[in-house]
Amino acid sequence: MTGNMIMDYSLLILFLPLVAFLIQIFIGKRLPRQGDWVAIGAVVTTLILSIAMFTSMLIGHEPHFAQEASFTWLDMGAFHIELGFLVDNITITMLLVVALISTMTHIFSIKYLEGDIRYSRYYAYLGLFTFSMNGIVLANNLISMYMFWELVGVSSYLLIGHWFEKDSAADAAKKAFLVNRVGDIGFFIGIMLIFSTLGTFVFSEIFEGISAGKMGGSILTFAGVGLFLGAMGKSSQFPLHIWLPDAMEGPTPVSALMHAATMVAAGVYLCVRLFPLFTPDALLVIAYVGGFTALFAATIAITQNDIKKVLAYSTVSQLGYMILSVGTGAYIAGFFHLVTHAMFKACLFYGSGSVIHAMHHALHKKHDHEADPQDMRNMGGFKDKMPITYWAMLISTLAISGVPLFSGFLSKDAILAGTLSFASHHPGHFLLPVFGFGAAAITAFYMFRLIFMTFHGKPQMEELYDDIHESPKEMTFPLIVLSSLSIFIFYTLPYFNPFSDHGWFSELIVASDAAVPGNPSAHHIAEGIHHAHYTAMALSLFVAAVGIFLSWTFYFKKKLSADEWAGKLKPMYALSFNKYFFDENYNRFIYQPFLKLSALVAHIDWDLYDKYFINGFGRVGKIISFFTGRMDYDGLDQTIVDGIGRSARQAGGVLKFLQTGRLQTYMLFALLGVVVIVLIQSF
Amino acid sequence: MADLAFWMIVLLTLVSAAIVVLNRNLVYSAIALLFTFFGVAGLYVFLWADFLAGVQVIIYVGGILVLIIFGIMLTNRITSVNISHTSVQKSMGGLVVLGILSVLGIMIFNTPWLQTEFVEPVQTTATIGTLLMMDYLLPFEVASLLLLAALMGAAMLSRRNE
């Protein structure tokens, strides 16, 4: 495939969803089937195009393939901005992932959202979302990345708030946008720091500038941390993770799209793209934030009962992994995990969507509007009723838990190897692998808890059980596709070793060296990972086994009672169950005080400053004019003027006859005036 | 001789003008005004304005003065013996007028008037006629319009409104 074709394809991939969006938003309602075929047609076309690009990448087999194109967006002389695309192997892979997940979401939504009042709107927003994400993926500069970044925020706002009649959905949408904006502030400051030092927004020029030593030291660290802050917001890293679980208020397919391929992936993608500019200090921050988030979110996921909430925290935790890997330098492993995670996490969400869909219909039939269709405590034993969903979710769960033969094993292993290698070089940072392995164990535990509670054991609501049915084809099709893609083979081709991540991915997608002088080279990092590979594999297998075993004893065999243990570890349980009270504390210590402060400011502005100070001028003016009025009237007028007047009255008894009403008198005085003036003038 | 005639005419003009403004009897005033007009006409003659002198006599004496006398007749009962009237603020008025006069006089005698050599006119009437029809045609027409308006206005005003 030639370079031109690549560019044309990329443009098409970028703009087709936008066209679909525009068609849907303006005339969607008037089209047959509310125009969902427009949206689906558009994404399927992008999928085909992405596959074409991807195959050409595989055939071409150029690890350092890169193609750029740009145009002048604005130009004021010295200040000019070029926007453009960068297409390399990472981009092509990411485009495929986005197109694939987006297509699956579109297909899945046909039935899931059937009969929704804003069906065409929904498809429109999906198109916008896909467009924005593709924009991020294709960007070759910070400005267009930032722009699409915010557009992703908006589309997530619109989709999370799809059912805006529910206050919780409206709240969640707003929260998602605002929390993301917090990150975006950091992102923007980072951009400004870089631009004010290097004068460019284009990645390659930035990297060149940094390698040339034009920017470095603490400024670069700050810039890096700022940019990472943006990633933290989008990828929902601690402490900006709070929006993501709430975002479950959106329709489930949206969650799948958002958590697998678009929104949250954007943060990781940003780190991957910008990896060369992070300084060691910035990377350390990234590593710790990521590692901590991985563990922290996992501990919350253990105790959640809402099936989507579990998956949400699991996403946060997995994103933590990816960020951790960026921090340790093994960012290609992080990207690898991004790709594999996209498949199995989307599959898990579709699975949960399928379950919720079934529950919803069953509840609807029973006219039960009280029970929560998402609560796992109302499920159980769905395995026989929903075999396809069950198997798909099981495969994905095995993948996410890091069981060999599945994709998650490969990528997770690479990340953990990266942390191990990092820790071996920097023994002071031993916590990073601890975070990683700890999270791995807990992940295995809670994911199997989900499987066991939902699909195994006795049905918890017997009355519903008979009405639970497997979902229609439109919903099972994505499940089948994505669960198949969670098998190792797709990532190791053309090799078949399930224990080695050696394959097309590792061959075609290669790390570039850090631009910051002093950072370890890509080769060096790859070496370290290779070195730690087997240790990591053994350890991760062990922790995964422990997690699965514990889960099995608690929730399958019920040898140990979960409730009893919860009672024993009450404080910890409470912390975890309540998500460490983050929302409450943010609310109490940030939002409410700030709203109060705003009210105070408004009060000061309007009721004090304006009313007393500004109007004070008016009032003082009034008082002064009152006094001057008094002085004028009582003092000047009554005493002096009237004094003159009074004295004049006596004399003026005569003078008043001046006003005789006789024109001739007036004329006389006018003439007198003339004479006087002439006399005065002549002197 | 000419000098004597000149001063006689001046005297006639001024004295009769004084009578106009000072005499208590309106009819006397009107008759004095007649002499003033004649005097002024005479002065015009001295100033080589023969045409104007004629006009002065015809219009002022023949027109305006007759009008004034009619005015007196119409507004006073002719039968009443004393068609007289009083004056007011004579002293004050006299003072001011004297002031004005002195101011004017000072001005007249202190101003170096621009004078050019006297050229004896060939024929004043013809020149005036040419000027009126050529250079001053528009004012001439306006003046006729003014006269028409005055005519109509006077008729309008003096009509009894029933």
Add this chain to the structure above:
Amino acid sequence: MDSLNTYLFIAAILFSLGLFGVITRRNGVAVLMGIELILNAANLNFIAFAKFGGMNMSGHIFALFVIIMAAAEAAVALAIIINMYNNFKTINVDDVQELRQ
């Protein structure tokens, strides 16, 4: 005798007398006579300037117009006076004191 100043001064006296009449006379017709005197004074000035300004005939034209004006003015003024007489039964201007305080 035959100097500009003489004529001007004669005109000034005539003017002052007219003015005096305008100011002091109570009878409207008398006031009108005063005005005629003033106009005559003005005319005299015009003619005098015309003669001593090189026999410039424009002065004559102006005088002519003044005479026309005077005629019109006299007609209108007398109409007013007669009207006034019809309304107030007097032509004494100071009896008509609508402007009085």
Add this chain to the structure above:
Amino acid sequence: MDTSILSWIIWIPVIGMGAIALIPREKVQAIKMVTAVATGIQFLATIGLWTRFDLSNGGFQYMERAEWIPSFNITYILGVDGLSLPMVILTGLLFFLGTFVSWNIDRAQKGYFALYLLLNTGVMGVFLSLDFFLFYVFWEVMLLPMYFLIGMWGGPQREYAAIKFFLYTLFGSVLMLIAILALYFTCGRTFDMLLLMQTAPTALDGVMFWGMSAIKVIWVMLFIGFAIKVPVFPFHTWLPLAHVEAPTAISVILAGILLKLGVYGILRINYTMLPVAVWWFAGALALLGLINVIWGAMCALAQKDLKKLVAYSSVNHMGYLLIGMAAVIAAGEANGNNLLAAQAGLGGAVFQMFNHGTISAMLFILVGVIYDRAHHRDIEGFGGLATSMPIYSGIVAVAFFAGLGLPGLSGFISEAMCFIGAFPVFKAIVIASTLGILLNAAYFLWAFQRMFMGELNDKYKNLPEINKMELFTVVPLLVITVFFGIYPRPFLDLISSTMNVIIDTVANMGGIAGVF
């Protein structure tokens, strides 16, 4: 170019006004049509200006010059450059659209539209006149119709609002007048701005007023005069009141154009005539910008009245602009000749002027739409309107997103340019003011949520959807916002030559700024 198109642009509304004066007051439709035609022709003429504007020329074009009062050296000079042209076009557009926004004015239409056209002339005159005296005359001409338009056709507190607006701005214009006279007498008795731009810096050098440098005194007096219009922080309280009480179309004009007059004045007069003082004041300007951003945003966050929220959002948005304006000193010697930052900052500020003009106009029109239907503007009093008025809420959503600086809509680019430009010089201030980005989003989204999301309030189930006339007024603004958001280049090409001239003027003064 020897045309008198600028005069036509200024005086067309007056012709319209004359025509309205001749129409009997009962023929309301005819009055409206005359207004629409007059403003429409004016708008087309401004577009015509643009099409034949020489982009590479940073100076004044379409100049007109005529004697006016020669004894005081007062001349009638008109001209347009890259700074005023966008404003002129914006004025033409908003007055044209404003006519249709005013379509529902229900009393004394004759007076309303006549004053409206007079206001139009005043505003155009300020943007186009290059003689200080003429400038001042137009400035005052603009004030009076505004007073009556607010005071007679406004809301319940209209008289208070009108008198406050009037006194506040009058105070400013008195200071301005003093400054103008000071310039007149110290710089060779001329009101010609072009001449003053050349002579003022040298003529004022070393002159002292009451022991202070004359340049500073005059600068500050002019600045306060203009700052009241902008409005800059301590002088902003007339704005919410006037905006809230004014009829919709007048709010649109107020927010869209009148606020820009202040900024325009600062850039046109303070920056080019007394560039030295810019160096002295830039820091304070940026700081005031920061305060405007944060203060305005926090006040907006606390508002219950939608129109007041939008009004405070103007305060907030003007803050970005001030920060961008301060960036001009980046181009000076002392700041490493950072021409790039200066261009970004100043260009951003001017772009922000235009964008705020379109966006806030849109917001006010939209507020007017809901007010016409529900007869109140209490944010808490609505709820779920997105269900009953989907098109309207869609448009409001876009307008709000434009207001909060969403990429893809024009507001983002100008805000970003302001920040990027000011960053190298005022790092701390810019970083602090980026908080505004967040607050901005917070108050708009919160308001949106309270009004349009959630359960539909039964009271408003049958609110009619936005009608064609209203759509006609909003859609052009929407299109402009989106177009410049995607492709800002035409606009920046239009202004950049002039911006470079201003930057040069200010930057060259950097050398002596230290001494000063």
